[in-house]
Amino acid sequence: MSPSFASALAAAREAAGGQNYPGGALYVVATPIGNLADVSLRALHLLQLADAIACEDTRHTQALLRAYGIDKPASAWLAVHQHNEAGASHAVVERLRLGQRVAYASDAGTPAVSDPGARLVAHAREAGYPVMPLPGPSSVTAVLSVAGISAGHGEFVFAGFMPAKAAERDAFVATLAQEPRAVVLLEAPHRIEMLAASLAVLGPRPLTVGRELTKQFEQVHTLACDAFPAWLAADAKHARGEFALVLHPAPVAAALGEGERVLRLLLPELPVKTAVKLAAEISGEPRNALYEAALRLKAGGDAEG
Incomplete structure (x- = not known):
């Protein structure tokens, strides 16, 4: 003892x-x-x-x-x-x-x-x-307590570990794109780079990363989802240890208007990334917002055709 x-x-x-x-x-x-x-x-x-x-x-x-x-x-x-x-x-x-x-x-x-x-x-x-x-x-409540989720956004979803298979992972991220509440995720060090790459498509949505919580070298860092891969790559220590993460509540989306109308026409015929690229060029609307809209439309089966 x-x-x-x-x-x-x-x-x-x-x-x-x-x-x-x-x-x-x-x-x-x-x-x-x-x-x-x-x-x-x-x-x-x-x-x-x-x-x-x-x-x-x-x-x-x-x-x-x-x-x-x-x-x-x-x-x-x-x-x-x-x-x-x-x-x-x-x-x-x-x-x-x-x-x-x-x-x-x-x-x-x-x-x-x-x-x-x-x-x-x-x-x-x-x-x-x-x-x-x-x-x-509990790593779940520990990371939530330091995420700084503002009053009025107290609801959260515990999602646990992201699927390992690519198709299931893509569907999982599409669900996250539609989820307006905070989402708590867990990940092991050997899969954290894969998780970061998957979450990057969520663009500027804030993410709080809790690494090695309660241990000597614990670290808590909040950044945009699309900045997560670069943060991991910046220091080898960033990818070490067990992870608990909070995907912050989705901001209230601005009306996409013309961009979403174009997406509805393109998605039945083209891959998501291509449809988003063309919709952004045609409408002048932000590509990240259009990407989230495309994931939402695909998951909800709302695209025409």
């Missing part, structure tokens, strides 16, 4: 020990997304009390608990991850039937939000056992 956490366990017992933590219940425990100090006192207390720890990666969570001075016997650990969640849920329910307190933790952040856990929670509820949340760290 790190000496800095020696007093944390005592504080956890003092602060959270008064609440009832019944047996035969599944406790969904949020764990730090990078900074170990972000763990809640109630999470520390419950992890000490738990008879069993179900987790995405037993090695990762064992190391996490040991950093806090919590050690559990081998019999207490259950691996529940995306590849075995349906089957492993039965083992968890059996522990609940025996009256055990079972804690579930994913590798980082809040379980069942992009991470595994949702099927386990559903299975436990269907079997008649209570499921209790222990809230805490």
